[in-house]
Amino acid sequence: MTISETLVTIFIFCLIGVMVVGIYLAYDNVYKVQIGYNELSTNNSMAIDKILDNIKSATRVVNGETTIDGNPYTTDNDTLVLELPSVDSVEPGQPQNIISGKFDYLVYFLDGNKLKSDLKKATGSARKEGQQSVGDFVDTLVFNFNNIDYSSVNKVEIILSASKTIKNQTLEVVSQTTAELRNK
Amino acid sequence: MKFGGKKLKGFTLIESIIAIGLTGILILIFAASNTYISANQYLKHKSLATQLAEEELEALRNVQFAQLSNRTAANFIEVAYNKGVSQVESLTGAPSGANVYELTPSSQSGTTGVTSLSVVPGFDYSDFTVTVRIKVPTGSSWETGLFLRYHDINNYYRVYLTSSNLYFVKKVAGGTETPLQPQPAPSISAPINNFYYLTIIADGNNFKVYYDTTPDLTTPKFTATDSDSPFLSGRIALFGGDSVHAYFDDVSIFTSSTTTWNFDSDTPGKIAKGWQRFGLNDLPGGAAELTISDYTIGSTTYTDLKTIKAKVKWNEKDKEKSVEISTYISKHGLSL
Numbered sequence: 091m092t093i094s095e096t097l098v099t100i101f102i103f104c105l106i107g108v109m110v111v112g113i114y115l116a117y118d119n120v121y122k123v124q125i126g127y128n129e130l131s132t133n134n135s136m137a138i139d140k141i142l143d144n145i146k147s148a149t150r151v152v153n154g155e156t157t158i159d160g161n162p163y164t165t166d167n168d169t170l171v172l173e174l175p176s177v178d179s180v181e182p183g184q185p186q187n188i189i190s191g192k193f194d195y196l197v198y199f200l201d202g203n204k205l206k207s208d209l210k211k212a213t214g215s216a217r218k219e220g221q222q223s224v225g226d227f228v229d230t231l232v233f234n235f236n237n238i239d240y241s242s243v244n245k246v247e248i249i250l251s252a253s254k255t256i257k258n259q260t261l262e263v264v265s266q267t268t269a270e271l272r273n274k
Numbered sequence: 275m276k277f278g279g280k281k282l283k284g285f286t287l288i289e290s291i292i293a294i295g296l297t298g299i300l301i302l303i304f305a306a307s308n309t310y311i312s313a314n315q316y317l318k319h320k321s322l323a324t325q326l327a328e329e330e331l332e333a334l335r336n337v338q339f340a341q342l343s344n345r346t347a348a349n350f351i352e353v354a355y356n357k358g359v360s361q362v363e364s365l366t367g368a369p370s371g372a373n374v375y376e377l378t379p380s381s382q383s384g385t386t387g388v389t390s391l392s393v394v395p396g397f398d399y400s401d402f403t404v405t406v407r408i409k410v411p412t413g414s415s416w417e418t419g420l421f422l423r424y425h426d427i428n429n430y431y432r433v434y435l436t437s438s439n440l441y442f443v444k445k446v447a448g449g450t451e452t453p454l455q456p457q458p459a460p461s462i463s464a465p466i467n468n469f470y471y472l473t474i475i476a477d478g479n480n481f482k483v484y485y486d487t488t489p490d491l492t493t494p495k496f497t498a499t500d501s502d503s504p505f506l507s508g509r510i511a512l513f514g515g516d517s518v519h520a521y522f523d524d525v526s527i528f529t530s531s532t533t534t535w536n537f538d539s540d541t542p543g544k545i546a547k548g549w550q551r552f553g554l555n556d557l558p559g560g561a562a563e564l565t566i567s568d569y570t571i572g573s574t575t576y577t578d579l580k581t582i583k584a585k586v587k588w589n590e591k592d593k594e595k596s597v598e599i600s601t602y603i604s605k606h607g608l609s610l
Contacts, residue, residue, distance in 0.1 A: 113300055120311055121307075124311070232548045238396075244336065245333075249550055251550045268353070
């Protein structure tokens with residue numbers, strides 16, 4: 091092989107190498123971005139499903155301040171305080187009965203970029219008391235109500251916007267749904 | 275290359291296999307990326323469509339049973355969607371602070387009729403006073419104003435000004451438009467390129483409309499009354515029609531308390547915080563079909579139980595895709 095053939099061979103090899111690496115990096119970028127979208131979508135879906143389930147079973151949206159473990163919460167456009175009938179079991183597959191005349195108080199609120207819930211239970215209720223993380227990467231949590239008087243609300247709209255930066259690209263996923271209070 | 279003392283021309287088998295292999299790898303990586311992007315795009319649209327269909331079914335549970343008349347492939351009802359593109363803009367001459375909220379039509383919202391809508395977050399309002407400052411910088415044919423007691427795209431009140439210097443209050447019920455303002459429509463002066471105050475006091479079925487360069491509420495420009503099954507509550511939305519490019523600022527709603535958005539703490543180029551929401555226009559070629567029918571089993575029809583089907587369609591690479599969700603709603607309150 092002559093020197094010029096060698097140089098041409100090396101050049102072509104490098105060119106192909108750059109193309110392969112370039113396409114691989116582009117693929118890797120697309121993959122990570124799509125994984126990011128999927129993560130945000132899944133996070134939002136899980137959070138929205140939890141909130142929806144609790145709104146549907148709530149007896150009312152609480153008007154006025156509710157204190158849970160020393161923290162005061164008031165329903166407004168980014169905080170939702172729900173009154174739920176207390177139940178004797180939360181084990182999947184187990185029968186669940188309402189404890190008559192007793193209520194648990196559940197709050198959804200934003201703490202930085204974390205969507206959290208906080209719960210105060212009545213004596214005998216099987217629900218888990220205290221704060222829990224419901225979703226990550228949340229930028230905006232909006233509750234819209236079908237009445238300006240919270241004690242008359244029987245429909246709540248939830249809009250959840252989550253974002254994450256991957257490879258200098260900001261991804262945003264907005265989820266939106268509406269739920270009617272079935273037990274009001 | 276020499277082989278057995280003989281000089282060979284062209285490529286050897288090994289060289290050819292390596293070249294084909296490398297090309298194959300490149301094609302595979304490209305195809306995998308393309309498939310992955312397409313699949314995710316489809317799943318993203320499907321998830322959006324599913325949320326819209328679910329939202330519609332849930333919204334129907336809050337509708338009186340008598341309103342659930344039978345229909346086939348009709349528009350969705352009782353969900354107030356946004357339309358067009360709305361975003362915060364930094365504007366020289368903004369009335370308060372540096373930012374305003376800009377409404378522009380999207381390519382999907384057409385060029386005539388309602389081309390932009392941005393629903394004000396918060397509540398379904400019944401009686402209220404709403405004030406906004408509106409400016410239309412350019413254009414020769416436009417409409418802009420507010421949607422009041424907005425239920426869905428076929429049911430609302432619209433208070434708006436036009437490029438012909440006229441202003442209107444219209445009721446749209448079941449898609450049919452009825453003017454409520456005095457006839458002929460009152461005129462205004464030079465609404466272009468200045469921020470004007472538009473104030474509406476909604477009290478039951480009466481509306482007082484004020485429009486001026488100052489927030490003067492002493493004498494309304496006109497009053498309007500809806501005596502025919504008025505809408506008594508609903509959402510408020512910023513409205514742009516006929517492809518208008520309009521700026522809104524200092525959106526204030528007065529009820530027992532006051533809420534104001536001046537958009538000055540929001541990021542220019544983004545949707546205002548809390549104003550994010552999506553609708554059919556966020557899907558390529560998005561369209562909705564609502565079908566309501568009496569529940570039928572065998573030859574027996576039950577008029578007190580409705581079968582509801584919500585279908586959302588969109589275009590995916592020129593192919594129509596759809597999501598359909600169904601449920602039942604009973605006159606007697608039990609529903610699945």
